[in-house]
Amino acid sequence: MAEKKKGFGYTKLPYRYVTLYKDGAWDNGVLSEDENVVINESASVLQYAQTCFEGMKAYKTKEGKAVCFRPDLNAKRMEETCIRLKMPVIPEDKFIDAVKQVVKANIDYIPSYEEGGSLYIRPFMIGTSPVIPILPATEYQFRIYCSPVGYYFGGGVNALKLQVSDYDRAAPHGTGNIKAGLNYAMSLYVTMQAHENGFDENVYLDPATRTFIEETGGANLIFVSKDGKLIVPKSDSILPSITRRSLVAIAKDYFGIEVEERQVRLEELADFAECGMCGTAAVLSPVKMISDHGKEYNFTIEEDGYGKILGQLRKTLTGIQVGDIEAPKGWVVDID
Numbered sequence: 608m609a610e611k612k613k614g615f616g617y618t619k620l621p622y623r624y625v626t627l628y629k630d631g632a633w634d635n636g637v638l639s640e641d642e643n644v645v646i647n648e649s650a651s652v653l654q655y656a657q658t659c660f661e662g663m664k665a666y667k668t669k670e671g672k673a674v675c676f677r678p679d680l681n682a683k684r685m686e687e688t689c690i691r692l693k694m695p696v697i698p699e700d701k702f703i704d705a706v707k708q709v710v711k712a713n714i715d716y717i718p719s720y721e722e723g724g725s726l727y728i729r730p731f732m733i734g735t736s737p738v739i740p741i742l743p744a745t746e747y748q749f750r751i752y753c754s755p756v757g758y759y760f761g762g763g764v765n766a767l768k769l770q771v772s773d774y775d776r777a778a779p780h781g782t783g784n785i786k787a788g789l790n791y792a793m794s795l796y797v798t799m800q801a802h803e804n805g806f807d808e809n810v811y812l813d814p815a816t817r818t819f820i821e822e823t824g825g826a827n828l829i830f831v832s833k834d835g836k837l838i839v840p841k842s843d844s845i846l847p848s849i850t851r852r853s854l855v856a857i858a859k860d861y862f863g864i865e866v867e868e869r870q871v872r873l874e875e876l877a878d879f880a881e882c883g884m885c886g887t888a889a890v891l892s893p894v895k896m897i898s899d900h901g902k903e904y905n906f907t908i909e910e911d912g913y914g915k916i917l918g919q920l921r922k923t924l925t926g927i928q929v930g931d932i933e934a935p936k937g938w939v940v941d942i943d
């Protein structure tokens with residue numbers, strides 16, 4: 608059980624949730640023991656990448672209760688993604704009910720509070736009916752599977768090194784702000800390039816002018832300025848991370864930290880003291896260095912492996928997620 612708790616891999620668990628869309632309506636949905644998806648060879652997901660996903664986590668509290676973090680925001684973001692990809696929307700109550708069902712069915716696989724991992728929850732939707740013209744499918748599957756996970760980056764707290772990419776993540780007025788599968792296929796080449804160059808990930812710049820910081824391939828970037836403000840890059844082509852939005856609220860409401868959400872120029876990195884990557888998978892991973900073609904921007908890391916302010920924000924966020932610290936209303940949802 609939970610043998611993958613230190614890493615971030617797929618483990619087949621007993622149950623996944625499946626609901627089918629046909630003739631303009633979703634069916635009731637079932638829990639299935641079959642991890643395989645059998646679809647037509649000309650399904651829109653296979654030909655034109657008509658697919659999108661979400662990512663969230665369930666945790667065990669100290670008392671052993673199963674909870675998940677802000678699933679309403681994942682439901683809302685998936686709705687926006689589906690609208691943009693001409694896919695049918697999963698109503699928020701159906702989405703949250705499905706999350707609860709599938710987590711409950713696999714409840715023995717949520718790592719314990721003491722182990723410190725979580726159950727990663729992956730909702731996704733695919734177009735299943737055959738297409739040849741470039742048009743949306745008429746039939747869809749929405750599924751949610753789960754997998755026990757630990758750290759996303761290399762099994763522990765490791766301050767990361769990033770490189771500024773020569774490639775773009777998203778086109779101007781494109782799909783960077785939605786969780787569409789197509790946004791990740793094109794990043795694989797660039798990610799492997801970063802690894803070959805000795806970096807953990809890429810920093811993408813704004814696709815129109817390549818002067819402003821956007822984000823990494825799967826996590827938003829946040830910074831702390833030398834005078835202690837939280838600086839959050841703003842752009843229409845950044846994926847609106849729920850972790851990032853939560854950290855901004857924590858910085859303001861729990862610590863009284865001033866937050867600036869605005870465009871951030873690449874050269875401004877020289878004025879920043881701390882940098883972190885945030886997302887469900889990355890949580891808030893410390894970044895020690897960003898290299899722009901050999902020009903290095905360095906950030907402070909304390910003895911515990913984190914920056915001073917971002918370390919505090921991370922501790923508060925994870926404390927809220929496992930129920931140790933009182934959460935703002937609605938953030939932590941009981942599974943049963």
Ligand SMILES: *Cc1c(COP(=O)(O)O)cnc(C)c1O
Pocket residue numbers: 662786822823824825826827846847848849850851885886887888
């Ligand atoms: C999913 C994702 C994030 C993180 O979003 P969370 O809601 O915090 O998990 C950030 N950037 C990209 C590109 C993503 O796909």
